[in-house]
Amino acid sequence: xxxxxxxxxxxxxxxxxxxxxxxxxxxxxxxxxxxxxxxxxxxxxxxxxxxxxxxxxxxxxxxxxxxxxxxxxxxxxxxxxxxxxxxxxxxxxxxxxxxxxxxxxxxxxxxxxxxxxxxxxxxxxxxxxxxxxxxxxxxxxxxxxxxxxxxxxxxxxxxxxxxxxxxxxxxxxxxxxxxxxxxxxxxxxxxxxxxxxxxxxxxxxxxxxxxxxxxxxxxxxxxxxxxxxxxxxxxxxxxxxxxxxxxxxxxxxxxxxxxxxxxxxxxxxxxxxxxxxxxxxxxxxxxxxxxxxxxxxxxxxxxxxxxxxxxxxxxxxxxxxxxxxxxxxxxxxxxxxxxxxxxxxxxxxxxxxxxxxxxxxxxxxxxxxxxxxxxxxxxxxxxxxxxxxxxxxxxxxxxxxxxxxxxxxxxxxxxxxxxxx
Amino acid sequence: xxxxxxxxxxxxxxxxxxxxxxxxxxxxxxxxxxxxxxxxxxxxxxxxxxxxxxxxxxxxxxxxxxxxxxxxxxxxxxxxxxxxxxxxxxxxxxxxxxxxxxxxxxxxxxxxxxxxxxxxxxxxxxxxxxxxxxxxxxxxxxxxxxxxxxxxxxxxxxxxxxxxxxxxxxxxxxxxxxxxxxxxxxxxxxxxxxxxxxxxxxxxxxxxxxxxxxxxxxxxxxxxxxxxxxxxxxxxxxxxxxxxxxxxxxxxxxxxxxxxxxxxxxxxxxxxxxxxxxxxxxxxxxxxxxxxxxxxxxxxxxxxxxxxxxxxxxxxxxxxxxxxxxxxxxxxxxxxxxxxxxxxxxxxxxxxxxxxxxxxxxxxxxxxxxxxxxxxxxxxxxxxxxxxxxxxxxxxxxxxxxxxxxxxxxxxxxxxxxxxx
Numbered sequence: 001x002x003x004x005x006x007x008x009x010x011x012x013x014x015x016x017x018x019x020x021x022x023x024x025x026x027x028x029x030x031x032x033x034x035x036x037x038x039x040x041x042x043x044x045x046x047x048x049x050x051x052x053x054x055x056x057x058x059x060x061x062x063x064x065x066x067x068x069x070x071x072x073x074x075x076x077x078x079x080x081x082x083x084x085x086x087x088x089x090x091x092x093x094x095x096x097x098x099x100x101x102x103x104x105x106x107x108x109x110x111x112x113x114x115x116x117x118x119x120x121x122x123x124x125x126x127x128x129x130x131x132x133x134x135x136x137x138x139x140x141x142x143x144x145x146x147x148x149x150x151x152x153x154x155x156x157x158x159x160x161x162x163x164x165x166x167x168x169x170x171x172x173x174x175x176x177x178x179x180x181x182x183x184x185x186x187x188x189x190x191x192x193x194x195x196x197x198x199x200x201x202x203x204x205x206x207x208x209x210x211x212x213x214x215x216x217x218x219x220x221x222x223x224x225x226x227x228x229x230x231x232x233x234x235x236x237x238x239x240x241x242x243x244x245x246x247x248x249x250x251x252x253x254x255x256x257x258x259x260x261x262x263x264x265x266x267x268x269x270x271x272x273x274x275x276x277x278x279x280x281x282x283x284x285x286x287x288x289x290x291x292x293x294x295x296x297x298x299x300x301x302x303x304x305x306x307x308x309x310x311x312x313x314x315x316x317x318x319x320x321x322x323x324x325x326x327x328x329x330x331x332x333x334x335x336x337x338x339x340x341x342x343x344x345x346x347x348x349x350x351x352x353x354x355x356x357x358x359x360x361x362x363x364x365x366x367x368x369x370x371x372x373x374x375x376x377x378x379x380x381x382x383x384x385x386x387x388x389x390x391x392x393x394x395x396x397x398x399x400x401x402x403x404x405x406x407x408x409x410x411x412x413x414x415x416x417x418x419x420x421x
Numbered sequence: 422x423x424x425x426x427x428x429x430x431x432x433x434x435x436x437x438x439x440x441x442x443x444x445x446x447x448x449x450x451x452x453x454x455x456x457x458x459x460x461x462x463x464x465x466x467x468x469x470x471x472x473x474x475x476x477x478x479x480x481x482x483x484x485x486x487x488x489x490x491x492x493x494x495x496x497x498x499x500x501x502x503x504x505x506x507x508x509x510x511x512x513x514x515x516x517x518x519x520x521x522x523x524x525x526x527x528x529x530x531x532x533x534x535x536x537x538x539x540x541x542x543x544x545x546x547x548x549x550x551x552x553x554x555x556x557x558x559x560x561x562x563x564x565x566x567x568x569x570x571x572x573x574x575x576x577x578x579x580x581x582x583x584x585x586x587x588x589x590x591x592x593x594x595x596x597x598x599x600x601x602x603x604x605x606x607x608x609x610x611x612x613x614x615x616x617x618x619x620x621x622x623x624x625x626x627x628x629x630x631x632x633x634x635x636x637x638x639x640x641x642x643x644x645x646x647x648x649x650x651x652x653x654x655x656x657x658x659x660x661x662x663x664x665x666x667x668x669x670x671x672x673x674x675x676x677x678x679x680x681x682x683x684x685x686x687x688x689x690x691x692x693x694x695x696x697x698x699x700x701x702x703x704x705x706x707x708x709x710x711x712x713x714x715x716x717x718x719x720x721x722x723x724x725x726x727x728x729x730x731x732x733x734x735x736x737x738x739x740x741x742x743x744x745x746x747x748x749x750x751x752x753x754x755x756x757x758x759x760x761x762x763x764x765x766x767x768x769x770x771x772x773x774x775x776x777x778x779x780x781x782x783x784x785x786x787x788x789x790x791x792x793x794x795x796x797x798x799x800x801x802x803x804x805x806x807x808x809x810x811x812x813x814x815x816x817x818x819x820x821x822x823x824x825x826x827x828x829x830x831x832x833x834x835x836x837x838x839x840x841x842x
Contacts, residue, residue, distance in 0.1 A: 013457050014447050015449075016637065018441050020439050026434050037464060038473070042459055045458075055476075287716030288709030295709065296708075309712040309727045319765065344740065
């Protein structure tokens with residue numbers, strides 16, 4: 001089964017927006033085990049959209065067309081599809097009713113042009129569920145092939161593709177193969193370091209070909225180890241992924257901080273809650289980035305109290321009570337961490353100070369970063385040397401600091417477990 | 422002159438990376454006044470790359486092929502181009518020498534496969550300057566058409582396209598036209614509100630066709646008004662842009678906060694410096710986002726002192742000295758703003774408190790946001806109702822708060838100017 005993607009929109013060709021939909025769709029098709037050999041981008045022009053759709057239908061079994069389904073004059077995808085199908089557009093009463101109801105529920109006047117979105121090529125099926133937006137998706141059978149039309153708004157596109165489109169594609173492909181991935185997230189080793197540690201696993205898997213392992217350096221999100229498995233049954237895929245995840249975790253140990261969408265902040269937050277502790281931050285070079293990541297964790301109000309962003313040096317002295325002396329130093333971050341606990345009333349204080357660049361500071365080179373932790377009345381600090389530009393150094397500081405906090409909390413939990421045993 | 426783009430790489434089809442090159446190239450072509458009607462993405466497969474290149478050369482005058490020029494077995498773009506040209510690959514001595522020299526300058530052993538990159542289709546010209554990477558770009562004349570091959574690494578692609586490729590395209594198109602844009606950045610009116618205000622200008626420009634005006638809602642970056650001008654001489658283009666920018670600023674007045682890359686934080690920072698004032702923040706729902714934006718402004722250490730991220734309510738009371746009572750209120754943000762000045766030792770305090778969602782808070786609906794300012798010993802506050810999800814509400818809060826600060830600083834500067842007059 002071959003499926004290709006056609007992205008419609010003059011704004012894509014002009015470079016006014018970057019097309020992130022095609023990459024997302026490509027990933028979904030790969031995971032569904034469907035071959036995807038071409039993606040074409042074309043502007044809002046009837047003849048050119050038609051020619052691109054005909055070429056795509058010639059060489060593939062299925063085509064996903066994204067965009068051009070809105071209510072304005074520029075939105076011509078459904079007209080062109082009707083032309084390619086050789087049919088007329090007809091008003092779909094159910095869709096029309098849904099769109100009208102959506103506007104009246106919001107107490108808004110509906111411009112008449114919105115009913116254009118309820119026009120459906122004869123013989124096509126409107127996808128009405130799930131339906132976060134007004135434009136419905138369309139399933140358009142053309143001979144033994146099929147064309148899916150989905151809105152260009154990423155949130156709407158994803159909902160419709162994850163629902164009706166992938167299910168229909170799977171049914172048509174007759175393939176019962178299920179392909180799924182799991183991401184194991186790490187910090188503390190380079191990509192090549194991880195590859196070396198996992199060398200034995202990778203060699204064993206290469207011999208069988210399933211599951212597979214790949215690495216992806218993802219900045220503030222850490223270095224990802226992606227495990228992909230394929231089988232006839234979802235239960236088998238899940239079991240394979242679980243077994244391989246366990247094997248990878250066994251080898252990598254504390255380098256692993258989470259799986260799939262779990263961030264390092266979330267993982268530190270879970271440990272803080274297990275230990276019954278709250279966190280306060282003192283940030284210098286990260287300038288609020290660490291706090292904004294903590295706030296993004298759902299439910300973080302249970303463990304996160306706040307942050308003192310001390311950009312000016314005297315804020316470190318006056319608010320956090322740091323002693324005079326070099327600010328890029330073990331003494332400074334230890335003082336900041338203790339100060340964060342005191343000022344913010346938190347059990348744990350986590351502090352960073354360092355040189356984001358572009359210039360060196362206090363004679364210390366760009367990338368020099370100190371991390372301090374205050375916990376249970378004791379303060380300690382560590383030192384890292386980070387690569388990259390200003391933005392990267394800030395992001396690496398953030399993940400390095402939360403990672404060190406995570407490791408200290410793990411130590412604490414283990415020490416307590418030993419005492420209990 | 423029509424030029425189309427072909428992006429080569431199986432990793433693009435699989436969605437492992439998002440293709441940002443095509444959007445950047447699209448923008449360059451638009452600014453160069455060259456029509457760009459199609460972009461096609463294809464995997465690392467000889468037959469399919471060949472078929473896509475032939476289709477592209479059929480319907481366009483020029484084709485830019487990105488990617489597949491590296492040293493590995495997967496990198497087959499130059500082989501396929503030679504096949505399309507009907508010629509052999511030959512080693513280009515000059516390129517071979519440059520690649521060898523590059524490795525020895527870095528004191529690194531050169532894998533033999535790197536010399537593959539010095540192979541050039543007979544009749545093609547290797548682009549060797551500017552040359553940040555090892556793979557050279559290629560100019561390949563095919564009849565009266567042309568095919569350009571450029572590396573997929575964004576930095577290398579941009580250097581080669583900005584240099585040789587655009588110059589060659591301009592020469593071939595015979596167009597001496599220069600097209601440039603300027604962005605005027607605004608906050609305080611919707612896209613349709615701006616269109617209404619600028620209705621007169623737009624009607625006048627539509628009659629002439631040059632320059633043109635377009636709107637682009639850009640989240641935390643505000644709503645952009647993009648002016649695009651075309652002329653034979655760069656000086657004329659610059660003069661047209663300057664005149665139109667002045668006309669737009671005249672109509673929009675204080676809605677305009679900057680041009681091109683100037684953020685609202687940077688614009689507020691300029692005013693703070695002119696007034697000789699420093700800024701301290703007190704952030705609740707933005708959780709450090711405002712501070713991290715301030716820190717990103719070059720030279721912000723001259724006016725930015727820091728931020729108190731008070732995520733827990735009692736931090737607002739204990740650190741900032743806010744009175745008991747509802748936290749999403751005028752009284753709370755006024756207290757926070759005054760507290761920020763006091764704690765951080767700043768001349769101006771800017772504070773935000775509100776409901777980012779997903780749930781309402783203190784009986785106030787999602788999107789309710791208060792902004793407080795303390796300046797010269799006086800505190801005041803304002804109220805906004807913002808749309809969107811959690812992330813959008815945080816971003817809109819950030820730009821709304823910095824915008825209100827900017828407007829208060831403008832008032833202050835004008836009052837002083839009147840006193841002096």
